[in-house]
Amino acid sequence: MFDTMTITKVVGGLCGTLLVFLLGNWVADLLYETSATSGHGGEEAAVQGYLIETADDGDAGPAEEGPSFEEVFATADAGAGERVFNKCKACHKVDGSNGTGPHLDGVVNRAVDSVDGFNYSGALEEHFDVWSPENLSTFLASPRSSAPGTKMTFNGLPKIEDRANVIAYLESLPN
Incomplete structure (x- = not known):
């Protein structure tokens, strides 16, 4: 029932599927970078999309609480x-x-x-x-x-x- 050609096709299919998953993982890693550095060299730090500036008032005291x-x-x-x-x-x-x-x-x-x-x-x-x-x-x-x-x-x-x-x-x- 299983001759050499059938076994070769099954092993080739499994290897091809593994290759597709590995390439998909590699492409996803390139598209969706989640590390703190950008690029492969790590020379630039990732920058937040937008920055909200706040005044740093050191003597403002504790934040006001709401009602008790x-x-x-x-x-x-x-x-x-x-x-x-x-x-x-x-x-x-x-x-x-x-x-x-x-x-x-x-x-x-x-x-x-x-x-x-x-x-x-x-x-x-x-x-x-x-x-x-x-x-x-x-x-x-x-x-x-x-x-x-x-x-x-x-x-x-x-x-x-x-x-x-x-x-x-x-x-x-x-x-």
């Missing part, structure tokens, strides 16, 4: 928080039953790791004792960095307004 969480939370909108909570619904419920995460009805001012029937990681107790609005805001900003080792894989809510609104919504829920 307490100020934002005082004017928070529970209706807007309900819309933000849609990001949380994949894991958390507000009907008293646990999902992937513990239920969140009555979570504001509740003790950490206190929902019966949910298996916590234990990482939260090391960083928080009660889910006060301030503690919730800190945790929701970046769960993995504020409580390393937590099971919660959500990236967080970077906007302080979103955090304040969702906490206001959770506070408005009946226990």
